[in-house]
Amino acid sequence: MLERIMRILRRRSSRLLRSTSGQSLVELAVAGPFVVFLLLGLLEFGQVAYYSIEVTNAAKAGASYGELSSANAYDQSGIKLAALAAVAPDISSSNLLVTSSRSCICSDGTASQCLPGDCPTSNIESTVTVNTSATITPIIELPGFKSFTLSGQAIQRCLQ
Numbered sequence: 001m002l003e004r005i006m007r008i009l010r011r012r013s014s015r016l017l018r019s020t021s022g023q024s025l026v027e028l029a030v031a032g033p034f035v036v037f038l039l040l041g042l043l044e045f046g047q048v049a050y051y052s053i054e055v056t057n058a059a060k061a062g063a064s065y066g067e068l069s070s071a072n073a074y075d076q077s078g079i080k081l082a083a084l085a086a087v088a089p090d091i092s093s094s095n096l097l098v099t100s101s102r103s104c105i106c107s108d109g110t111a112s113q114c115l116p117g118d119c120p121t122s123n124i125e126s127t128v129t130v131n132t133s134a135t136i137t138p139i140i141e142l143p144g145f146k147s148f149t150l151s152g153q154a155i156q157r158c159l160q
Contacts, residue, residue, distance in 0.1 A: 002145065004047040004088065009047060019080060023143060040139075044138055044140060047138070047139060048136065050088075051134065051150055054090075055091070055151065057152070058084070058086045058096060059130045059152035059153055060086075060130075060154040061082045062082050062086075062132070062154065063100075063128055063129070063130040064082070064118060065078055066128035067128055067131065067157065067158050068078070068103070070126065072158075073102045073158045074102060079098065079100045079128075083096065083130065083132055084098070090155070091136075095135060096134045097134070098127065098130065098132050099130070099131045099132075100130045101128070101129050102114065102128050102132070103129070104126040105124075107122065107123045107124075112124055122145075125157065126157070127156065127157050128155070128156055129155045130154050132151065132152045133150065134149070135148070135149050135154075136148045137149050
């Protein structure tokens with residue numbers, strides 16, 4: 001009698017061990033959170049990369065405006081407007097910080113204060129530097145990653 005019960009239990013246990021009807025569901029339950037976490041990380045990385053490019057392009061647009069003439073190189077509000085016009089609407093004007101500066105040097109290597117008589121034996125070479133920065137809040141806030149500060153810089157030689 002005991003042998004008969006053992007044979008029946010062996011047959012049923014071998015059928016249960018060979019059955020794979022719930023295996024896919026268990027694999028999905030185990031792997032699903034990892035896949036979701038990976039996709040959210042890729043989404044976050046893509047957002048930060050996109051905004052980084054936008055902030056750098058804003059600096060380039062401001063420098064392009066400043067390089068058009070010596071007057072434009074001093075026009076900080078015009079440089080800021082050009083930078084803001086080039087940035088995506090997702091970055092607000094209050095969030096984008098734009099600073100600019102102009103520097104000069106004589107073509108023979110001597111120092112210049114950007115005044116007309118500074119370089120009697122050579123030409124004045126002036127450059128405009130535009131720095132931009134923006135703070136981006138991530139889609140999913142993780143501990144230690146409350147926000148990202150992105151920055152861009154562009155340096156252009158001014159037309160005389």
